[in-house]
Amino acid sequence: xxxxxxxxxxxxxxxxxxxxxxxxxxxxxxxxxxxxxxxxxxxxxxxxxxxxxxxxxxxxxxxxxxxxxxxxxxxxxxxxxxxxxxxxxxxxxxxxxxxxxxxxxxxxxxxxxxxxxxxxxxxxxxxxxxxxxxxxxxxxxxxxxxxxxxxxxxxxxxxxxxxxxxxxxxxxxxxxx
Numbered sequence: 633x634x635x636x637x638x639x640x641x642x643x644x645x646x647x648x649x650x651x652x653x654x655x656x657x658x659x660x661x662x663x664x665x666x667x668x669x670x671x672x673x674x675x676x677x678x679x680x681x682x683x684x685x686x687x688x689x690x691x692x693x694x695x696x697x698x699x700x701x702x703x704x705x706x707x708x709x710x711x712x713x714x715x716x717x718x719x720x721x722x723x724x725x726x727x728x729x730x731x732x733x734x735x736x737x738x739x740x741x742x743x744x745x746x747x748x749x750x751x752x753x754x755x756x757x758x759x760x761x762x763x764x765x766x767x768x769x770x771x772x773x774x775x776x777x778x779x780x781x782x783x784x785x786x787x788x789x790x791x792x793x794x795x796x797x798x799x800x801x802x803x804x805x806x807x808x809x
Contacts, residue, residue, distance in 0.1 A: 639717035641669050642677045643763075646711050649687065650703045650764045651774050657689075657696030677715055684714035703764060709755035719755070721747045 648663045660678060664671040678697055681687045685700045699706065712719060722744040728737045 659696040704761035
């Protein structure tokens with residue numbers, strides 16, 4: 633099995649989201665900035681995570697993403713499978729045609745299949761809650777998100793300064809100087 637950036641970034645982003653789950657929806661731009669992951673890449677990943685109901689989206693001002701289930705109900709295996717990350721160490725992708733189309737399995741097929749089962753078993757035993765607790769135990773601090781206000785209760789009045797001539801006559805006077 634080769635875990636690509638897709639799986640690593642999805643797990644990282646989900647930990648970031650779970651760390652802030654009590655502060656309301658989390659903007660992908662904030663996760664992108666904190667974790668140094670491209671915003672467009674996160675949008676693709678979170679689309680897949682949303683389709684698997686691991687996250688929920690909230691639109692509008694103050695919107696963002698929140699967990700679709702409790703963090704102790706989401707496993708690393710759930711996240712990796714949701715973003716289409718294959719968990720397979722066999723050369724044939726589990727199709728049992730390692731030696732070609734109809735030539736059967738290779739002599740190590742059972743070994744790699746057993747490894748797949750152990751990897752899935754391990755990833756399925758690690759919950760998002762455990763990963764969050766591990767981060768908090770290491771001293772990771774979660775900053776409180778500032779309250780976003782869409783509309784101000786008092787209007788902002790900015791004085792208008794006009795530096796241009798306000799008539800044709802003033803323009804003529806300005807040009808003759």
